[in-house]
Amino acid sequence: MVERHHVEEIAEVLEGRASGRDSYVDASWRRCVELYGMDPTRSDPAHIVTETEFRIHRDQADWMIGAARSSLQGLFRQVTGQNYVLLLTDAKGVCVDFYGDDLLVDELRKAGLYLGSNWSEDLAGTCGVGACIVTGEPVTVHQDDHFGNAHTGLSCTSAPIYDSLGQLAAVLDISLLRSPAPKSSQNLAMSLVTAAARRVEMANLMAASRREWVLRFSTSPEFLDVDPEAAVSLDGAGRVIGATRAATRMLSGGKSLIGARIDTLLGLSVDDLPDLMRDRPTEDRVVALGDGGAVFGHAIAPQAPRRAPGQPIAPALRVRGGVLATLAGGDPAMARLLSQAERLAPTPVPLMLCGESGTGKTKLARAVHMASRRGGFVALDCAGADVEDLGAALSGQTGPGTLLLRRVEDLAPETARVLAGLLDAHPDMRPIATTGRVASELMAQGTLPPMLYHRLAGAVLALPPLRERQDLGWLIDRLLRRRDGGEMRLTPSARAELMARDWPGNLRALGNTLDVACALAETKVIDLPDLPAAPRSPAPEQDLEAVLDACNWNMARAARRLGVNRSTVLRRIRREGLRAPD
Template identity: 80%
Template sequence: MIERYHVEEIAQVLNGHASGRDSYVDASWRRCVEVYGMDPTRNEPAHIVTETEFRTHREQAEWMIGAARSSLKTLFRQVAGQNYVLLLTDAKGVCVDFFGDDLFADELRGAGLYLGSNWSEDLAGTCGVGACIVTGEPVTVHQDDHFGNAHTALSCTSAPIYDSLGQLAAVLDISLLRSPSPKSSQNLAMSLVTSAARRVEMANLMAANRREWVLRFSSSPEFLDVDPECAVALDGSGRVIGATHAATRMLSRERQLIGERIDGLLGISVDDLPDLMRDRPTEERVVALGDGGAVFGHAIAPQTPRRPPGATVSRTSGGVLTGLAGSDPGMERLLSRVERLAPTEVPLLICGESGSGKTKLARAVHMASRRGGFVTLDCAGMPADEMASVIEAQPRPATLLLRRIEDLSEAAALALPGLLDAHPDLRAIATSGLSPSALLSHEILPCALYHRLAGAVFELPPLRERQDLGWLIERLLRRLSGGEMRLTPSARAELMARDWPGNLRELGNVLDVACALAEGCVIDLPDLPEPPRASNQEQSLEAVLDACNWNMARAARRLGVNRSTVLRRIRKQGLRAPN
């Protein structure tokens, strides 16, 4: 009887009626049916990754496990005897660390509250960890908030853990096999898990920046030195190179925090930091905020001599890069290479069609490298002397982004290698709408400049060839609408079938228009702007088929031809579907 009511309630939400539950629960139920194709009547068991997969996830999260372990132990002591279990998952939802009572070990394994369980929303349905990953906010998914009948006895409260560059790195979850009916019974669990997540972020920031200034904040002087609310790490010039999530919210004011100078954010400069150390009374360490308010500040000096200009840290966080792609093998391989190169001095050349994300990738590389400044030069029409003056004026070490390098004037192209060689602490990243072979074969760039810039070359695939198109659609829609808007199946199928000559830029514009035109929170076919009509016969058939998982009908729609034409071209080119 209870299961029937649960299924009926989900059906009402799918028909556009609010359930009276938290909005993130309704939104998740809709995704479970319309995006993931789940059935609430099926009693799906917990998804456990293989031993090999678990080892991979565990190894990649080792640094976060180390930062979190002390806070998890403290939290588990706080809830001892109340039958809570603690899970630490990575950003993909896989449990990599666990604290629970051995008396209930078998029951916890059966419920998936154990090492190796995957609580991502597309596998587990509506759940605490999955909803936290999607929203990026602390959530409680209580009993029949869960989508699947297998989990409706559980109560799960989860909080996100962000890395020091602002990317989701992990989720801390506190769960009960059985709990009182009111959702408010988990308010204490929410307070405990959010405080623990904040401390994990603080511990990670401190561990990663032992050789830099760290500035911690608290609204109360009593807790400043023992349990501050947030913190930023600063390089020797006073630029922010890392921050906890709470600090980003406090200081960023809707702009990028990493790379900002502290004197542009607060009423202090890097020279004032010694005045905020522990040798002064806490009440006197007042820091003015940009909005006119004030907090108390605690500055921690570098523990060892600061690394020399141009030196790099030994470990980078992949979070800022992993957010650029979903399950696309080509993009995963590309981003894996980029992650290894990000902290080095190697100059990069990024090629790809207009709108494919070249500038976004370049900025992600800069953030992962933890360099100070980031300056962009639009190469079209820039005189050599103006380019030289801009480069000379940049603080260093910094990243220099050269957009559309193929548009450099001949004089600027001849001068640029010498300028870069004269400033070795400027790391060059160039982007181009042409392929690497076109840049060389047509002598668009002098060979000396090409080889000076192309230390490593990356070619971003166009959107029509990416296998994570569905993931990108959902991610952009969530970002544009705050998770409030959803697509009908027919609207989603139409977007999946389009050619996207404007790539990510076009997709973002289409979703922006659709959100504005839609009635309520549902985007349907009439809300989508018409696609531009152009011939697509020249694009790679095999790449389109791969992106469509060899679905002939979808490939035909994307190419703008009949299904029979696709089959004829497959036979003519001798193509075979992968096993």
């Protein structure tokens, strides 16, 4: 009877009559039928992405998960014992982080309130996450507000999380399997989730702005230094380069603040910022608003001195944030590469990504595509691909998109000759080619025709092998966090062993090693016996100085990575005239 009434109510909305519910619910019901072609009589289960898809979504959301973790943990502590579950989804609606009662996991998984569930509106129908993504505003979708009959027992309250450039980055959702009938019973949940989303935005802006001035605001002096309401980050000239959503609304009524001078928004200039630092009483730090009102301000100085005119920017400081920043943890070579990728991403310049197998070329290509904000993404494995495969990959593509050509050196000669013409016929499709060879050899050795090579290698980015990276420890911790719920730990001896290996398989080998270790460990602590034997490959004449830098000039560790004796390393150092940095 309840199901029949629900279907009849949706039919009335489709005929133009208001349901008496929130307007975003009526609008969503209409989209579900008229745009997505959904049937309100069906009872479809929750949509769960595949493990491979989940890993991709989780990898791309890694920076956001880190920024949100503290706020989500605090929120979950507030609602512990009330049967709430917290979901953090990416901007596409896929749940990438989860906090819930372990005793309810099976029931939550069945309801889709779990990792990997996709709550985008076009798949799940009217729901909290989906409506939040569409409207960009906090919403509560309560019980039979949901379009699908499978979800009418749930109550879901969702709030958007915006990045510092004003783009929707995530959704924070707090849900119940069962709740009181009145929708007003979720008013407290709305207050909690919007406050938590605001804190996530603040944490993200602070993390991305350590080298810039940050100005935080609060309408109350008591909360200014501990829980401010809004914030902006500023460059040396006082222009806004980042803002939380609350700051955008407070200072410009919702219009983008990026590029605006702070003295056109507030009654102060960049030179006044030191007067708003924490050494002054909170109640004295008053900032005039453009509408005649006032707030209290707290200025935070850059954590490192600004560079002098003409002084080069330190490589590690160049990648500001977003998905590209999640690919490295402080390695100078990767920082330089990601800085170049960040600047190239919004351009139409074709890219060629070089590097040994397993160095992360495909992951970098996807990150560049996301940073470019282009539409469609098409991937093609060049080994065995023919002209028909190329045509199929490009057919139906409209608007700016990205074509990923994996292992372009494996293209058959006939296919390679045709590809250049197809790319010219699809000027909106930006090619990103990956290769395990040195880029210049592809043309010099006749692997690719010159016309195609120049069409693909507008810019060449070479990823360093893992044995030369100085952020190996960071990568180990990052990959370990994604295994077994993030609870696994390494003993010092196991960590030292992993740091000393030469990793011929690069990131893929590291991930496989951690998978095996997690499976073999009898507790949540991985020890030396749990590690699989180190794979060995024929030792090429590697770049000794790069390996030494990656090992902080620890001779024993460098020798293990190179698969040689310590005396061999010392002889090569003397022969090549290398010296440790000061």
